[in-house]
Amino acid sequence: MAATATTTPTIVVHGGAWSIPDDIAEASQAGVKTAAEAGYKVLTTSGGSALDAVETAVRILEDDVVFDAGTGSVLNSAGDVEMDAIIMDGRSLRAGSVACVQNIAHPISLARQVMEKTDHTMIAGVGANLFSKELGIPQVPTDQLVTDDARKQWEEYHKYKRAVNELFDSQLGHDTVGAVAVDSEGNVACATSTGGITAKRVGRVGDSPVIGCGAYADNDSGAVSCTGHGEAIMSVTLARTVTFNMEQGASAQAAADKSIAYMKQRVDGTGGVIVVSREGQTGVSFNTRRMPWAVVRDGTIRFGMNPGENFQNEFTNSS
Numbered sequence: 371m372a373a374t375a376t377t378t379p380t381i382v383v384h385g386g387a388w389s390i391p392d393d394i395a396e397a398s399q400a401g402v403k404t405a406a407e408a409g410y411k412v413l414t415t416s417g418g419s420a421l422d423a424v425e426t427a428v429r430i431l432e433d434d435v436v437f438d439a440g441t442g443s444v445l446n447s448a449g450d451v452e453m454d455a456i457i458m459d460g461r462s463l464r465a466g467s468v469a470c471v472q473n474i475a476h477p478i479s480l481a482r483q484v485m486e487k488t489d490h491t492m493i494a495g496v497g498a499n500l501f502s503k504e505l506g507i508p509q510v511p512t513d514q515l516v517t518d519d520a521r522k523q524w525e526e527y528h529k530y531k532r533a534v535n536e537l538f539d540s541q542l543g544h545d546t547v548g549a550v551a552v553d554s555e556g557n558v559a560c561a562t563s564t565g566g567i568t569a570k571r572v573g574r575v576g577d578s579p580v581i582g583c584g585a586y587a588d589n590d591s592g593a594v595s596c597t598g599h600g601e602a603i604m605s606v607t608l609a610r611t612v613t614f615n616m617e618q619g620a621s622a623q624a625a626a627d628k629s630i631a632y633m634k635q636r637v638d639g640t641g642g643v644i645v646v647s648r649e650g651q652t653g654v655s656f657n658t659r660r661m662p663w664a665v666v667r668d669g670t671i672r673f674g675m676n677p678g679e680n681f682q683n684e685f686t687n688s689s
Contacts, residue, residue: 377556379413380650380667381406383427385437386545387597387642387661390675397436398545398662399675405430405549406664406671407685413553420551420559420593421459421482428455428478428561431547435517438545440475443515443565445524448572451515453565454579455481460558460587460648465491467579471498473509478563480507481579492579520568527569546578548585548595550646558593558648560585560609567600576600582610589648591616594626598641598658605637612643612653622646622653630655 383406385398409427412418432440443451455477456467466485469492471477480502484493493501503509546564562585564578577600578584584600586609587593594609603609608629615625622645633639634657642656644663654663654674664673671685 377552377554377648378650378668379410379552379554380646380652380665381409381413381423381427381549381551382644382646382652382654382665383409383431383547383549383663384595384597384642384644384654385431385547385662387640387656387658388545389659390545390662394436395660395675399673401431401434401436402662402664403671403673406666406673409549409551410666410685413551417554420553420557421457423551423553424549424559424561425457425478425482427549428547428563429476432476432478432563437547438565439547439563440477440565441515442517442520444520444568445516446566446570446572446574449524450572451512451565452572453477453563454575454584455561455563456579456581456585457481457485457561458559458581458585458587458593459485460560460589460593463588465581467492467581468498469494469575469579470573471495471502473499473512473515474502474507475510475515478561480505481561491581494575495573515565523568546584546597548597548644550587550593550595550644552593552646552648552650556589556648558587558589558646560587560593560595562595562597577603577608580604582607584609586610586613588613592622592645592647592651594643594645596641596643597661598656599639602633602637602639603641606633606639608633608641608643612645616645616647622651623655624653626653626655630657
């Protein structure tokens with residue numbers, strides 16, 4: 371479908387659906403607002419693209435230690451960091467993703483390089499790190515990617531050898547980050563990045579880097595980024611389910627709500643989604659205790675974290 375030149379640039383950002391502790395709640399809300407504002411500036415500067423906007427927003431979240439992505443990642447069962455990320459262009463349906471990549475600060479940018487510089491969609495593990503070295507991306511030590519709190523969580527969970535389901539039910543440390551956007555030409559894009567689940571099995575890959583699960587973007591419907599219990603999200607291909615509901619006529623918000631309810635009903639799954647349609651409609655839905663989110667559109671920023679919240683402020687797009 372042809373892009374619409376009259377679309378109002380819009381971006382939505384999330385910081386993960388989980389039981390965010392009170393001591394980092396304010397920082398989590400501030401972080402997604404900062405990322406959304408930065409992405410919006412890209413959208414409104416010289417006709418910036420949706421793809422550039424979502425990458426910019428997610429890079430900011432990867433740099434914020436409050437979030438489980440990039441420099442806020444967690445440790446797997448072996449005490450290493452394995453990160454996943456995906457980015458997708460709704461105009462071409464091209465996507466790039468990395469899984470179980472180690473020792474880089476911005477997995478989302480490496481995922482974009484997979485999309486733009488290879489014939490592949492996903493590169494995993496050692497291969498992803500070899501690709502990053504070919505590109506000259508700086509390697510960072512594991513200690514630079516992990517907070518003291520993440521190490522404490524690893525020590526606690528490592529003792530009990532809990533399964534992924536038990537870890538998610540504990541509602542700790544599941545703050546995958548993501549962004550969706552539509553630009554002035556009507557092109558949509560999505561991006562999702564995660565630092566994994568504390569003490570997960572080496573090599574475990576969740577929904578985040580899987581096309582149609584952790585994220586999906588199609589100019590014919592819209593863009594989606596997901597967060598939550600990866601195994602449940604993959605079971606219902608959550609991101610693609612949202613866009614399918616939009617293709618059937620549901621609004622962005624209705625599609626988000628319907629898809630989260632479907633995941634709960636079918637596999638007792640918990641998580642959240644953010645959505646933007648090709649016309650710039652937005653949707654935010656989650657069934658966890660909290661999910662920080664922010665929407666910037668037409669000079670206004672809306673945001674929330676607890677169920678039912680929808681605050682609004684004027685946003686000045688200054689450089």
